[in-house]
Amino acid sequence: xxxxxxxxxxxxxxxxxxxxxxxxxxxxxxxxxxxxxxxxxxxxxxxxxxxxxxxxxxxxxxxxxxxxxxxxxxxxxxxxxxxxxxxxxxxxxxxxxxxxxxxxxxxxxxxxxxxxxxxxxxxxxxxxxxxxxxxxxxxxxxxxxxxxxxxxxxxxxxxxxxxxxxxxxxxxxxxxxxxxxxxxxxxxx
Amino acid sequence: xxxxxxxxxxxxxxxxxxxxxxxxxxxxxxxxxxxxxxxxxxxxxxxxxxxxxxxxxxxxxxxxxxxxxxxxxxxxxxxxxxxxxxxxxxxxxxxxxxxxxxxxxxxxxxxxxxxxxxxxxxxxxxxxxxxxxxxxxxxxxxxxxxxxxxxxxxxxxxxxxxxxxxxxxxxxxxxxxxxxxxxxxxxxxxxxxxxxxxxxxxxxxxxxxxxxxxxxxxxxxxxxxxxxxxxxxxxxxxxxxxxxxxxxxxxx
Numbered sequence: 001x002x003x004x005x006x007x008x009x010x011x012x013x014x015x016x017x018x019x020x021x022x023x024x025x026x027x028x029x030x031x032x033x034x035x036x037x038x039x040x041x042x043x044x045x046x047x048x049x050x051x052x053x054x055x056x057x058x059x060x061x062x063x064x065x066x067x068x069x070x071x072x073x074x075x076x077x078x079x080x081x082x083x084x085x086x087x088x089x090x091x092x093x094x095x096x097x098x099x100x101x102x103x104x105x106x107x108x109x110x111x112x113x114x115x116x117x118x119x120x121x122x123x124x125x126x127x128x129x130x131x132x133x134x135x136x137x138x139x140x141x142x143x144x145x146x147x148x149x150x151x152x153x154x155x156x157x158x159x160x161x162x163x164x165x166x167x168x169x170x171x172x173x174x175x176x177x178x179x180x181x182x183x184x185x186x187x188x189x
Numbered sequence: 190x191x192x193x194x195x196x197x198x199x200x201x202x203x204x205x206x207x208x209x210x211x212x213x214x215x216x217x218x219x220x221x222x223x224x225x226x227x228x229x230x231x232x233x234x235x236x237x238x239x240x241x242x243x244x245x246x247x248x249x250x251x252x253x254x255x256x257x258x259x260x261x262x263x264x265x266x267x268x269x270x271x272x273x274x275x276x277x278x279x280x281x282x283x284x285x286x287x288x289x290x291x292x293x294x295x296x297x298x299x300x301x302x303x304x305x306x307x308x309x310x311x312x313x314x315x316x317x318x319x320x321x322x323x324x325x326x327x328x329x330x331x332x333x334x335x336x337x338x339x340x341x342x343x344x345x346x347x348x349x350x351x352x353x354x355x356x357x358x359x360x361x362x363x364x365x366x367x368x369x370x371x372x373x374x375x376x377x378x379x380x381x382x383x384x385x386x387x388x389x390x391x392x393x394x395x396x397x398x399x400x401x402x403x404x405x406x407x408x409x410x411x412x413x414x415x416x417x418x419x420x421x422x423x424x425x426x427x428x429x430x431x432x433x434x435x436x437x438x439x440x441x
Contacts, residue, residue: 018219018231022385023325027228032235032326037334043243044302050250052298054257055277058270061262 154178215392217324235324242309242321280304287431292438296431299338303331304427311384311419314391315411320419322384325377332377335430339372343437351437376429383422387414 018028158175219231253273260270283304284297310322321327343351355365391414394407 018217018233020214020216020218021233022216022389027226028230028233029326029329031225031230032233032324033330033333035236036239036321036327036330039239039243040303040306040331040334043246043306044299046247047250047302047305048298050247050254051273052277052280052301054254055273056281058257058260058262059274059278062266065262 151175151179213392213396215319215389215396217319233324234319235321235327238310238313238318238321239327241318242306242313246305246309276305277301283427284431287428288435289438292435296434300427300431303334303430304423307331307380307426308420308423311423312415314388314415314419320384320388320415322380322422323388325381328377328381328384329373331380331426332373335376335433336373338430339433339437342434346437347439372433376426380422380426383418387418390414 021028154175158171158178217233217235219233220237221232223230223232253269256267256270256273260266266274280301281294281297284300285293287293288296307322310320310327312320314320340351347354355369356362391407391410394410395403398406
């Protein structure tokens with residue numbers, strides 16, 4: 001086995017071209033190590049610049065954005081809840097207020113109604129009373145007028161009749177008698 | 190051993206069965222020769238794999254970057270963006286959990302980079318590449334970066350006591366020093382050995398078994414060696430890096 005490693009190592013094969021090299025502690029290895037170290041450093045710079053830093057920056061931005069959105073969502077939710085509570089209490093108050101207003105209005109309306117009805121009744125009785133009084137007045141006025149008329153007519157008639165036969169005293173007595181005979185009922189109706 | 194393999198595959202060939210691959214190949218091949226410090230060096234399979242893995246990662250990063258630039262944080266992210274964000278979030282969580290919230294964030298980009306790179310390197314065997322982490326040059330470099338980070342942060346946070354701690358207790362000084370030096374070696378060899386073993390096994394399987402068998406059987410082995418073992422080793426490497434570095438934060 002050791003002969004294979006030696007035979008295939010760079011030291012022995014350098015003179016006849018390199019094939020099947022596995023391990024050799026020689027200049028080739030040192031140069032290879034140097035090349036790879038430079039390559040890794042270059043790769044480190046490139047990957048940092050192209051991949052790691054931008055990706056991290058993007059994730060940081062997204063994280064910040066999500067954080068700010070979550071924060072704003074929390075505050076907005078709190079605000080919304082406060083609003084909701086306020087509106088709820090207001091709504092409850094509104095119902096109460098509305099009921100109060102309604103009941104007050106009903107009471108007022110009822111009161112007004114009774115007042116109006118009372119007034120109307122009073123007015124009606126007053127109108128009826130007045131009408132009655134007027135009718136009464138008219139009746140008595142009529143009574144007097146008719147009485148006067150009848151008196152005048154009777155006296156004219158009696159005058160005409162008696163002017164020829166009796167004097168004035170007899171005439172008046174006659175009229176009175178006549179009126180008494182006729183009675184109140186006769187001319188009042 | 191090669192003769193043994195040849196004999197086995199030869200006997201399969203005699204039975205009239207075709208082998209999956211013509212030769213057993215799990216080593217690193219040099220494609221282009223160049224000279225540095227008077228030494229012949231090669232542009233190898235590992236380099237090609239590294240280029241492919243890095244290109245895939247960079248293309249992914251560019252696409253992700255475009256999606257992120259276009260994305261509106263006020264809108265719901267799409268599937269791709271979700272995957273990218275989940276990945277970044279998972280890496281951030283991992284570093285913050287292991288290194289603490291105070292210092293962890295600074296390291297998550299580096300840990301993320303090596304995590305993605307090692308993971309994709311380890312599972313690149315699935316796509317027919319030779320895993321770059323099966324080359325000791327790759328794993329040693331990664332472990333040395335970790336080593337440098339450990340001691341940079343050690344001096345930064347513990348100041349002089351980072352050195353004086355090595356001599357406490359005095360009797361254990363040599364062991365402490367060996368322990369410090371062993372850290373990168375053990376980390377690099379652990380990753381290298383695990384991935385190499387998988388690569389060697391898969392190379393042997395494909396090289397020696399008849400093609401008809403390799404259509405079914407290696408699926409399970411790929412799941413184990415490339416995906417399971419690869420993911421575990423990635424996690425272990427990143428975990429050790431984080432633990433070793435965060436040990437230096439304790440200012441005592």
